[in-house]
Amino acid sequence: MANVITGDCCCGEVAFTIEDNFSKFFFCYCEQCRKLTGSAHASNLFTSPDNIKWLKGADKVKRYDHVERSFSKSFCTECGSGLPFLSQNGKALIVPAGILNAEPSKVVDAQIFCAEQADWHQVGITINKESGFPK
Structure with a gap:
């Protein structure tokens, strides 16, 4: 039996x-994921459609479904x-990794749509790393 993770x-x-039973884990840099998250990329885990219990x-x-393209956000x-949220084709439950209260055991499979990665993000990942706000 897989480990159970909470999210809120x-x-x-x-x-x-x-359940910590994810089949795929992607960082997506496409324009739509950047707009939906307000960040450099979406960090989405994929699992079976019934792998959730709402507490x-x-x-x-x-839920928001784009009218012309196959992307959504809850x-x-x-x-x-x-x-x-359930994918529009109903074949997968897509879970934003940041909403989980524990680390999933699944490691990232790929960074996708990298051609759409924002220049500011490419620069940003190379600069100093701080444990909190810089002084």
């Missing part, structure tokens, strides 16, 4: 459990945290 949104209104707040989950209506 920033405000705590939505919570779930999920609370399922009524606070809002988020907490209170705090905006990204949440797991």
Whole structure:
């Protein structure tokens, strides 16, 4: 039996459990993932569609599906945290890695759509690393 990981949104209104049984893990640099996350890339884990148990707040989950392309995002209506969602074709549950409260055992398989990686991110990963805000 796989280890069970909890996840919850920033405000705590939505919570779930999920088995640490992920088939794929990608960092995606495409323009859509950058816009959906507001960051340099999405960090998405893929698992079976039924691998989630909502503990609370399922009524606070809002879903956005792009009308012309096959990408989506689910988020907490209170705090905006990204949440797991079923792919549009229904074949996978996509889980934003940052929403989990423990490290998944799955390591990153690939960085995808790297041609769309923002220049500022390419520069940013080479500069000084700090444990908190710089002094």
